[in-house]
Amino acid sequence: MLRVEHLCKSYAGRAVLTDISFHLAPGATLGLTGASGSGKTTLGRCLAGLERPTSGRVVFQGARVELQMIFQQPASSLNPHFTAAEIVEEPLVIAGSHPAAQRREEAAQALEATGIARTALHKFAHQFSGGERQRLAIARALVVRPKLLILDESFNGLDPEVAQQIAALLQDLRRSLGLAWILISHDLALIAGLADEIAVLERGRLVEHAPTAALLRTPREQATRELVDAARLLHPGAFPV
Amino acid sequence: MKLRLTLAGLALLHGAILLAPWLAPYDYAEQHRDFPYAPPSRLHWAGLRPVVYGLVPDTGGEIYREDTSRQYPLELFIHGRLFGVAAPAVFFPWGTDSLGRDVFSRVLYGGRISLLTGLAATLLSLGLGLLWGTLAGFYGGWVDAILMRAGELFLALPWLYFLLGVRAFLPLHVSPTESFFLLAGIIGTVGWVRPARLVRGVVLSARERPFVAAARGFGASGFYLMRRHILPLTGSVVLTQATVLIPQFILAEVTLSFLGLGVGEPVPSWGNMLMEARQFHTLVSHAWMLAPGFASVPLLFGYLRLADLLLEKQHLAPVADL
Numbered sequence: 001m002l003r004v005e006h007l008c009k010s011y012a013g014r015a016v017l018t019d020i021s022f023h024l025a026p027g028a029t030l031g032l033t034g035a036s037g038s039g040k041t042t043l044g045r046c047l048a049g050l051e052r053p054t055s056g057r058v059v060f061q062g063a064r065v066e067l068q069m070i071f072q073q074p075a076s077s078l079n080p081h082f083t084a085a086e087i088v089e090e091p092l093v094i095a096g097s098h099p100a101a102q103r104r105e106e107a108a109q110a111l112e113a114t115g116i117a118r119t120a121l122h123k124f125a126h127q128f129s130g131g132e133r134q135r136l137a138i139a140r141a142l143v144v145r146p147k148l149l150i151l152d153e154s155f156n157g158l159d160p161e162v163a164q165q166i167a168a169l170l171q172d173l174r175r176s177l178g179l180a181w182i183l184i185s186h187d188l189a190l191i192a193g194l195a196d197e198i199a200v201l202e203r204g205r206l207v208e209h210a211p212t213a214a215l216l217r218t219p220r221e222q223a224t225r226e227l228v229d230a231a232r233l234l235h236p237g238a239f240p241v
Numbered sequence: 242m243k244l245r246l247t248l249a250g251l252a253l254l255h256g257a258i259l260l261a262p263w264l265a266p267y268d269y270a271e272q273h274r275d276f277p278y279a280p281p282s283r284l285h286w287a288g289l290r291p292v293v294y295g296l297v298p299d300t301g302g303e304i305y306r307e308d309t310s311r312q313y314p315l316e317l318f319i320h321g322r323l324f325g326v327a328a329p330a331v332f333f334p335w336g337t338d339s340l341g342r343d344v345f346s347r348v349l350y351g352g353r354i355s356l357l358t359g360l361a362a363t364l365l366s367l368g369l370g371l372l373w374g375t376l377a378g379f380y381g382g383w384v385d386a387i388l389m390r391a392g393e394l395f396l397a398l399p400w401l402y403f404l405l406g407v408r409a410f411l412p413l414h415v416s417p418t419e420s421f422f423l424l425a426g427i428i429g430t431v432g433w434v435r436p437a438r439l440v441r442g443v444v445l446s447a448r449e450r451p452f453v454a455a456a457r458g459f460g461a462s463g464f465y466l467m468r469r470h471i472l473p474l475t476g477s478v479v480l481t482q483a484t485v486l487i488p489q490f491i492l493a494e495v496t497l498s499f500l501g502l503g504v505g506e507p508v509p510s511w512g513n514m515l516m517e518a519r520q521f522h523t524l525v526s527h528a529w530m531l532a533p534g535f536a537s538v539p540l541l542f543g544y545l546r547l548a549d550l551l552l553e554k555q556h557l558a559p560v561a562d563l
Contacts, residue, residue: 050454065460077451081473091459137455144459 001026001180002047002067002148007056009042009204016042017204020056024180026147031191031212032184033227034201040184043201044069044152047182062147065095069150074137078125084111084136085121091144110139114169131162138169142177149181155190167194188231192216200224244550251543258352265346266325266332270507273331273341278527279305281336284315291315293332336529338517344529348536351509355537358425358503358510359491363483365429366490370436371479375467377437378444389441392434400431408502417508424503428493436482440475447474477555484548488541495537511537 002024009017017039024030034040045051047058048069060067071077078087088107092098098106108118114135120128128136134154141149151170155163171194173179185191191198192212199209202223208215219225257264273279276296284291292314294307313330317323326332335345377388404427415423447453453470461469491511497503498512499519506513511533517523518530 048458050458069455069458071451071455073451077455079452079470090456094456094459094461094465140455 003059008054010054020206027178029195030182031195031198038201039204044150044184065144066147068141068146070154072153075133088140110143114139152184188227189235261349265349267343267346269347269350276341279337282333335532347509351511354510358494359487361425362429362490363486366432369433374437374440378441417504420504443475447471488544
């Protein structure tokens, strides 16, 4: 469904991503991890079409709008002057594909799919809790019936209970809608619990890409080993030794 | 509270200027040739009723004395105006000019021209600034470079000399309406660069906001992004700029009309009324001729105070918890 071929990205001559290649099957889930500054967010933005690669290409088999990104701080991706209805409806307004009444109904359904009551449609973003804003961002992405979601550090700042609820929601959506997603996070423990496969970035290079269990059991690269060791230290018992 | 008081004061001033035909005791062009440079009329009291005495020229023509043999009551709702006195008496609250025209009435009528010029020029200036700044900030790169360098070039022009040159090319007699549009157009065109730079700054930051990126991800066009997400964010800058530009442009009208570049006689504006006070003997003998200058002060002060209070409000406004 998604194929990345020799993708490179540089800013003012400074390489941020170098020769990245991988592919993702429909309905698959990929965890993208690496240390801070390794290029995770830039790669996510290139995949979502928000940054133009310097060279190489990203091939997505589907309409442009079927690939959606949930941002690093989902709350700041919600216009504070918009109501929940306006936020969730916006992709449909932009597409110009639905009459107003149908748009409102689609928005209400998307909101309900993420566990927010349709009575909240008139509320402004700042009137929701952190977890609800996260759900609002996901609802907005869902309203266009995407095939692939890219979640960029979307669990940051959420308390464990809310993070767990969002994780459960993503798993549900995957089962019910066949939604594939790429989860970008520096937290290997989080990724390991959610993704089928993991890709590790180091200084802009994709150094390792393997099924989750295999990568955790036998990390080949030094950068991966360091990440696994750190995760084991922070979450003892969560990983097979 | 301060903001409400300032707004109420400004509303009062605007109301007075707007209602000039009703509040002014005379028409702006009405001449009382028997009373050139008459000083402000003195009010007397007959019991609880305000009255004026008849005014008769004394020796010299410019010196008047009151004829106390007869009183004329100041009446409300007379001749379709709020107040006045019945003929043959005259009532000049702020005195008269060289043609015997009531200065108070002319200040009220003149305020309409000065204020309208300020408002129209501000509208034009903000419109141009908003368009220029939004395009420069949103598209960035070479579009930004070209638009902003053009703006700087505009700022570098010696505008006063340019305007004097333009006036020299115009016919000697330009109708008041043409003069008004010319003046508002020139002042507005000269003043757009600063709002454009401020708007550009806001747009440069706004276009990087995650919700703009999100909308772009949904395939939003540049026009949609500007209209729905970016332009609303420039609202506070535009509002504050308006409150700063209006008094500046009113002052510009006063200055340009004072120099003879504005609306011509007999239509009054605060600037062309002050022209008469240029002469030394007028200034020392008929100080009331400076009334238009003083009349503009509360209006300018009100707008500048409003700008301060709006800025204060913006800085103190709680940032949305997002």
